[in-house]
Amino acid sequence: MFNRCSTLLKRYLLLDADNVRAPDADIWKLSVLRIVLLIGVTLTSAIVLHSSYAAYQQGMYYVLYLTIGFSALLYVTLGLRKGQIKLASASLTLTIVMAGLCILFFTIDIASARYGLLFFFTLPIFLRLFYGNKAAIIGMFLNLIPFALLIRNQPIAPLFGIDITLPETHTYLSSLIFMFFNFCLPMAVIRVMTSLESQSSLNLKQTKKMEKLVSRYQEIFNNGGTPSLFCDQQGKILQANKSARKLINQLPAPCNYIEQLFELHEPLSAGQRHKTHLTGNPHATFELQSASLQHHKKQLIHCFDVSEITENGRKFDAFKRQHFEKHYYDELTGLRNHHYWNSSVNQPISANTHTVMLKLANLRDINLQYGYSQGDKALAQCAMQIQNALPSSTLMYRLPGAKFLVSCQLEQEKSTDFNVWLKDKLPSTIQIKDNSELLTQPLIWVGGFVYVSKAQSPSSVAESCAIALSQASSNSNFSQFDCNVVKLIRKDTQHRDKVKRLLDNRCLALWLQPQVSINNTIVGFEALARLKDDEDGKILQPYQFLPVIEKNNWHILFTQKILDNTIELIENWPSDIPPVPVAINLSGPELLSDLFYEKLLRRYSESQFLRERLKLELTETSVLASHQETKRRLTSLANVGATIIIDDFGTGHASLSQLIDMSASVLKVDREFIDRIDSSERHRKIVQMTLELAKSLDMQTIAEGVETQAQLNLLIDMGFTLFQGYLYGKPAPIEAWQGMSKAITVGKSAIQ
Numbered sequence: 079m080f081n082r083c084s085t086l087l088k089r090y091l092l093l094d095a096d097n098v099r100a101p102d103a104d105i106w107k108l109s110v111l112r113i114v115l116l117i118g119v120t121l122t123s124a125i126v127l128h129s130s131y132a133a134y135q136q137g138m139y140y141v142l143y144l145t146i147g148f149s150a151l152l153y154v155t156l157g158l159r160k161g162q163i164k165l166a167s168a169s170l171t172l173t174i175v176m177a178g179l180c181i182l183f184f185t186i187d188i189a190s191a192r193y194g195l196l197f198f199f200t201l202p203i204f205l206r207l208f209y210g211n212k213a214a215i216i217g218m219f220l221n222l223i224p225f226a227l228l229i230r231n232q233p234i235a236p237l238f239g240i241d242i243t244l245p246e247t248h249t250y251l252s253s254l255i256f257m258f259f260n261f262c263l264p265m266a267v268i269r270v271m272t273s274l275e276s277q278s279s280l281n282l283k284q285t286k287k288m289e290k291l292v293s294r295y296q297e298i299f300n301n302g303g304t305p306s307l308f309c310d311q312q313g314k315i316l317q318a319n320k321s322a323r324k325l326i327n328q329l330p331a332p333c334n335y336i337e338q339l340f341e342l343h344e345p346l347s348a349g350q351r352h353k354t355h356l357t358g359n360p361h362a363t364f365e366l367q368s369a370s371l372q373h374h375k376k377q378l379i380h381c382f383d384v385s386e387i388t389e390n391g392r393k394f395d396a397f398k399r400q401h402f403e404k405h406y407y408d409e410l411t412g413l414r415n416h417h418y419w420n421s422s423v424n425q426p427i428s429a430n431t432h433t434v435m436l437k438l439a440n441l442r443d444i445n446l447q448y449g450y451s452q453g454d455k456a457l458a459q460c461a462m463q464i465q466n467a468l469p470s471s472t473l474m475y476r477l478p479g480a481k482f483l484v485s486c487q488l489e490q491e492k493s494t495d496f497n498v499w500l501k502d503k504l505p506s507t508i509q510i511k512d513n514s515e516l517l518t519q520p521l522i523w524v525g526g527f528v529y530v531s532k533a534q535s536p537s538s539v540a541e542s543c544a545i546a547l548s549q550a551s552s553n554s555n556f557s558q559f560d561c562n563v564v565k566l567i568r569k570d571t572q573h574r575d576k577v578k579r580l581l582d583n584r585c586l587a588l589w590l591q592p593q594v595s596i597n598n599t600i601v602g603f604e605a606l607a608r609l610k611d612d613e614d615g616k617i618l619q620p621y622q623f624l625p626v627i628e629k630n631n632w633h634i635l636f637t638q639k640i641l642d643n644t645i646e647l648i649e650n651w652p653s654d655i656p657p658v659p660v661a662i663n664l665s666g667p668e669l670l671s672d673l674f675y676e677k678l679l680r681r682y683s684e685s686q687f688l689r690e691r692l693k694l695e696l697t698e699t700s701v702l703a704s705h706q707e708t709k710r711r712l713t714s715l716a717n718v719g720a721t722i723i724i725d726d727f728g729t730g731h732a733s734l735s736q737l738i739d740m741s742a743s744v745l746k747v748d749r750e751f752i753d754r755i756d757s758s759e760r761h762r763k764i765v766q767m768t769l770e771l772a773k774s775l776d777m778q779t780i781a782e783g784v785e786t787q788a789q790l791n792l793l794i795d796m797g798f799t800l801f802q803g804y805l806y807g808k809p810a811p812i813e814a815w816q817g818m819s820k821a822i823t824v825g826k827s828a829i830q
Contacts (some may be wrong), residue, residue: 091116092267099276104163106273110207115156117265117682120172121257122149135782143181148173162289167208174201178224181251193251194222200263205811207266282781296438305381306365309336316376327383329357336379340364344381353384363388365760408476410454411461416477419536427530427539431466432496435543436464436504441480444519448510456508460521467503483540497527497556524550530561574693577626580609580618586639587617588647589809590660593780596799602659604802605644605693606809607636633667634674641678648691654818661693661723679711682718689719709740716741723780745772749783749803756788766796773797 088094092109100106126145155169168614174197181194198221206214299306305322307315313336318326326333333339336346340354346368358364363385369378406418418424420579427433437499440458445453457480465474472486484500501523510519526546530539545567546559580586587610594604609618627636644662651657668674682689696712716722723744747768754761765781772779781793 093272098272099280099637100273101277101280104160104752107163107167107211108210108614109156109269111163111170112156112264113269114154114170114263115166117257117261119149119152119156121253122152125253127475133135143826148177162560163208167204168515171201171204171208174204174497177254192228193255195228196255197258198224200258203263203266207270208688226338244778250391299762307336307377307379307381307384309379311377313337313376313377315339320371322381325356328359336366340381342366346377348791349383359387383526411458411476411500413461413465413474413476413482415475416483416540419475419477419483419540424536426533426535427485428487429530429532429541431485432527432544433483433530433539434497434500434525435540435547436482436484436523436525437547438480439522439524440520448512448519452510452512456510456519458503459508463505467505472665483543484821485539496529497558501556525556526550526559527556536594541712574626574630576611577609577623578630578632579616580611580623581632581639584639585610585612586643587811588640588643590812590815591802591809592807592815593661593800593802596794597720599655599659601800602661602693603815604661604663604809605640605647606663633665634671637662637664637668638674644692645681645688647812648688652812654816655812657691659691659721661695663719663725664699666671666708667695669708675711679715679718682715686719689721693721693723693744695725696740696742713741716743720809725782742777744778746780746782747804752781752789752793752803753784753785755792756786762792762796765793769797 085094090096091112092105097109117686122145126149130142145474151169151173155173158166158169178197180196181197185525189388198353200215201221203213206215227574249618300319302319306319308317309315309321315326315336317335326339329339332337335341339357341357342352342354344352346352349370351365353363353365356364365382365384367380367382369380375489376519406414406421418588438457441453441457444456461474461476461482465472466483468474468484469486472484475483475485477483504523505521506518507518510517524547526543526549528539528542529547542559542564545563549563550558550561551557587608588605589608591601592600595601607620609623610616611618627633636677640662644660650661657792682692694712694715695707712722721744722740722742723746724740724742725746726748727745745768747765751761751765751768755765767781778800779798779801780800782802784790784793784801784805786805789803790801790805819820
């Protein structure tokens, strides 16, 4: 119980270890206040209890008021907390002053009155503790007044005639003085000294730690790999570590200032790096960084050796320049190349700029005649001559191949006669050395130019020039860019993409045209391709997509899809249509494709059904139809049972001898002869001769393009037995031929 009470008392009086070691002054001030007040409250409570009874018996009620008032003031002050230290200290000071004044002015006995004066002499101590030195000194000088009263040794008349003297007043005052001087003041001093001693001990420990840290820092500073210097404000070197001393020793002359050690052209700024060289050694590059020392007038300067980094950076910059020149400049002519023109380094082409793309059209002839080395020399010589002929403000670029790009701003020149102006500047001939002989070689230039009326990107200008160049011809070597040409190109591109999309998306449709015998019996069909656009529901006719296929060399893809669709059609042939053969057209390039040919040969070899139902028509107008490998492969297909039909006979490249080599069994007389058979005797003789030739070779003949009854009658008279044409029906989807009988009515086909 005692230990618990002792612990609580220490905690309240802030005498526990944590509060004693605390550096906060408010803690020990509050502790002193509580010690003094607690001792005072303890004594005054006892005095109040004893004196109140005596004063009550004698009817001295004002004594009760004073003693109870002082006690209440002490209790209230004792309850104040840490945040109210100023109020508590003021209350304690006021209590001491008022107690001294009450004893002085309300006690008649001079001996008792002196006790009141003694209270004033304690004020400087408390004023120093709570208000500082100035307040304590002021209290010292104010105490001259009570000191004078003591020397005077004369009693002071009671104030307002009030006398608080009781029979035990001397004992009360003696006890107060004893408690105040023997307990309150010593305990206050002990509390303050305890905190000071504790702080002193902590400061001593911190000092020792600081000395160790300083010693360690000094060791690190001296042995650090980075040269470091301590300098004063004028740059004088006060201290240098080992690395810095090595730098200083490299100088032939004594070095006392940092300006003597490094080539400094501006003062050092704290927190910033300054790149410089060691004096007399431009290859030794350093970055100096002045540390920010807020509490020190010296400068701590770190010297970072960046010589290797700087050298590597220089080499890297040289490599970048070399790479830039290699990537953006043409090695042959030394001109900027197309990479430079299209790169972000180049600026947008400004308005009022003439740009032309030139091409040396006969460079290929020069290369073939004199060799590529001479061609390169000729191209380099042309570039130099053009540069010399053009104004210095003209920009010239080398493009891949034998092309140049020239861009210039000439306000006085009009875009319409710019090509004329440029032609006069271009070299027309060049000297070429051939077997130690100088030969004059004429130059042929073509070009496409554009006038930039408003700022454009380099890529768009080059594209416009390329389009204009593509329009140049032998009649007009220089062509100006026309936006309508771009529209046509874009339209052609869109159409090409559309055809490719339809081919890839299985939009190929097969339309059939019947082949009819002399007795109007359907003996076969020819499969003709159409492209169906599901987006707009239109059907593309052959003239709308076949040129695109030929231009882009999609023959193999196109024929493969026709073959696959035809085989699928034959395998799913409608029951109400006569099961007759279907012929597909081959243009020649497909047979030269190993993959297509091997697949076709394998299908014929493995399927008797396919050999009976699928016939192959080779267009004789194709150059590849007379190719030796084409004829060999046709022979192989014929040997496995395929029926080979020569289409458009008489209008192509095949000769009579080649006709035999093709292994064909059927001839189709072209519509060009049939169309004029009823009006031209010459045509009738050619058709008759073709029929007799086919009979002599034991080949069947089909008259193609029969459109009128008169044509049919003449053909029958000649001896034809198989016919195909609009007279029997136009090409139509297979659905249009369903429900028809085996015989067909002349002139009343399903599709008129």
